[in-house]
Amino acid sequence: MISQAVRIALPLGDPNGIGPEIALKTAAAYAGRPDVFLTLFGPQVVLQQTAQCLGLTDLLAATPVVFTAAMPTGTFQPGRVCAEAGSAMISAASSAITATRRGDFDAVVAGPHHETAVHLAGIPFSGYPSLVASVCGQPEDSVFLLLVGGGLHIVHATLHESVQHALDRLTSELVVQAALAGMRAMQRLGMNAPTIGLFGINPHAGENGLFGDADERITKPAAERLRAVGLQVDGPIGADTLLAERRHDLYVAMLHDQGHIPIKLLSPKQASALSIGADVILSSVGHGSAMDIAGQCIADARAMINTVARLAAVPVPT
Template sequence: MTGLDAHHSCVALTAGDPNGVGPEIALKALAALTPEQRNRVTLFGPVEVLQKTANVLHLQDVLHSITLVSAGEMSTQFHVPGKVDPVAGRSAIDSATAAIQACRRGEFDSVVAGPHHETAIAQAGIAFSGYPSLVASVCEQASDSVFLMLVGGGLRIVHVTLHESVEISLGRMRTELVIAATQAGVMACQRLGVSTPRVALFGINPHASEGTLFGEHDVNCTVPAALALNQTGLSVTGPMGADVLLANHATQPHDLYVAMFHDQGHIPIKLLAPQGASAFSIGADVLLASTGHGSAMDIAGKGQAKPDALLRSLRMLLGIASVSPSTAAVS
């Protein structure tokens, strides 16, 4: 897997949930690109909604300057900014699916997906637990072979488990899954230009179980995972308590952290980069990035949404921005 090319990488961008801020931030992010950069982005989404949004934002020239693919089509009668609607939920999935399929066919190098709304998708009757599960499904891979990596606030964190209860996560936690998530994270770092990433594993229990004082989960799972990963030539620290590793990041930084559960990884990223994080679905043939924030229904249609996180993802995957996660906002 090679690094991203600053002059030739092409990206499929999707509008996300049409009733959320997705269409707005997609157009604002495109407006922030140069004409040459914009030429390497194709926008997938409901045409009528995008045209309506462009008119409201006075960005008709931006919409007319790009390639637009009709996907997740939805008439303006269903377009009610801020409303959680199954039609909008299905639109978000359909446009993302079309973009992923196009990327699989070799038409694009990667996908940047607009923010979705999980309740709207559930109301549409679609089984969905985040973009990693969708990427796995479209790429015909096992659901536990695609992982989420958040980038922002000076951190890159890949998650071994994601949208499930801690009880279910513990039931699935095994050495092989930790190894797979770590290897996917390393490959994603390499694609983003970090050739030899330094990796740190969070423990499952506090203090990585303090031996076996707090249980045997780590000695049976993360400890052998770290040993096996180091034997492959990777530079892996841990397992250690997540609090200790993150507290020492300023003086003993790692390029990639491996979180065992959703909150272990999401809390530090959301604290340091609440609106500026990028979310990568990694481990599949298709590299997909999205925003670390949701569809922001409370400000949808008000023209207040900032495109920083989406623009950061676009710039990284176009190969025109630093891959360093050191800042949360787009410069």
């Protein structure tokens, strides 16, 4: 019998996207459960109007809520990308992260953001990992994304940036830190000694320099350093070969698409995206804010429902 509920802070994500809808649907899925305690973070008008659309006003009244910065009148418009929505997303997520650092919650599960909206607000942002790092007072490149879904766990050394920029800043140290953060996260998820598959940067991990020297300079030294501290590491090996074998617990991707494509192929709209490497665990969902269907109350909340279950280590609601 579970003696204490896992406390989850649940900021809405972009209020003009599907985040408010899937957050309320997730709260409904866990309502009355003794093992999970959810608290919503977001603007009051957004939650109230979304609850009315979904017929969940009674649920909202019974659910703990932290109302965050209000959106200016007329800017809550589902489907619209705007600075006010980006600012509201940052406010809610930052409040949830801060409360979790304070010990009020065990983890954060955040709704999907819209990066353009945040940039319109003039806020530096390259995804939830960078926000977690900022709120926790850490360097941006000390927090990484671990994508989970389809039976795969893939941590990313680089994330939302051009391929050229990612290649310019990839170092052995960055790869090592991503792998170590991924290993610690796997341990927190219950796997004490995960096996690690390290993706190469170039096809065939460079074919011993035939396809460029990036792997000779970066991934091979990183693998040697990781093995030297006792980790079970294979690679660098081409991502296609490693994934075809499916024999590792954790994979380390060098670039965004290396890690995102296989998981989204195997687990469409149901993956979890964990920000790891800080003293706060935050997970979002492996899909976007779906502006094309926002406000229609038809969004599928399974990714967020599954994400809560993964972080809380509890059964998924039926």
